[in-house]
Amino acid sequence: MPTITSLNPSNDEVLQEFQSHSEGDWSKIVERTADVQLDWRKTSMEHRTELLRNLAAQLRRNVESYGRLIATEMGKPIAQAIGEVDKCAGCCDYYAEEAPRQLAEDVVDSDASRSAVQYLPLGVVLAIMPWNYPFWQVIRAIVPAITAGNAIVLKHASNVPQSAMALEAAFSEAGFPVGLMSTILVPGLGAGRARRWPGSRARSEKGRARARRFRSIHRAPRCRRGSSGRGCKPGPHPQ
């Protein structure tokens, strides 16, 4: 299997190498995530927001070490990396406060005895994320997604595997169920296959040319959502 390498772009020093997951490995991870989501979607909003506050605390407790990890792995100045982690904690605070209202059912008058619009989870969301803000890009997408009752499979950019693993651990340490947020370590093509996996209900993507190429190959018929970002032009999508 190919390796995924974390290196310091200041001096080209290899920091850590990871064995990438085989197709068999990540298929199991995606299936486990789908199982975990079936329980997670039944949890109360109170429970979810409590865990979000734990995650904010976890990020703030480790702001220095996470900041150092980010800076070392992708090259941004250390103060900005620390600021990024702090901003992630703020995003957790925001959704802990606002999500209950944002996802509350809207009652709408119609010819029914009762009609309403409800905001229900989609299922497993595949998050393909870029390296430029290794923590923030992940947090700003998956914190709201998880709060809405979804589970996450994260395919992070291939040059920030340490950040990906640290984020997965942070969610577990905050008390989220193990497997609710799972990282798969695969090069770009692997993500292309994962995107077509029928259990994946949505995708949130940011990425550069490599991701764009695969997007144009795989039309991702079951995928509904993308997200904006650098040159992120989504392929045609249904609906």
Add this chain to the structure above:
Amino acid sequence: MAASQARTLNNGQSCIAAKRFLVATEVHDEFLAAFSAAMSALSVGDQLDPTTELGPLARRDLRDELHDQVSRTLFAGGRLVVGGGRPEGPGAFYPPTILAGVQPGMTAFDEELFGPVAAVTSGGTAAELVKLANRSPYGLGASIWTADTERAERLAQDLDSGMVFVNGIVKSDSRLPFGGVKASGYGRELGAQGIREFVNVRTLWVRRP
């Protein structure tokens, strides 16, 4: 200085970094002088040194791609004001760089430059600058800098972008939706709109017997 920050934060590798600077003719020379001074003064080096303002790019191939974009812009007639060389030695460093006289048809105007390279274009009236700004396949963020904020709000109506900031650099904020138009993607992140990207909007209709 806001312009140099907007271009070089995150080592210039942000989707919302300011990449094209469209400047009214009457303030162009003054702006370019101040911008050049600010970019030249940035301390470049090891990202773990707390005094560093600009670290290396994330990968060497990205640095080489950026340098190629600079070279193509200069070949097409852009003018190098500051920076521009690809340093020897280890790491993926690239110096703070300013290209002036950048016009539609040049690489630095038509493509996104993901690194500390600013493209400056001088234009005439505000309406002409807005037209130039819209000559892009992308439309994520824009910022307008002026003492006349009411006029800026009017100009903002004509900009093809998902976000417009007036007298502030474009940034993300958990409370406000973030996203773009044209080739800058679809959907929104953050805010109430962002969380609703990840839901099944269910219509429920019940008739009581």
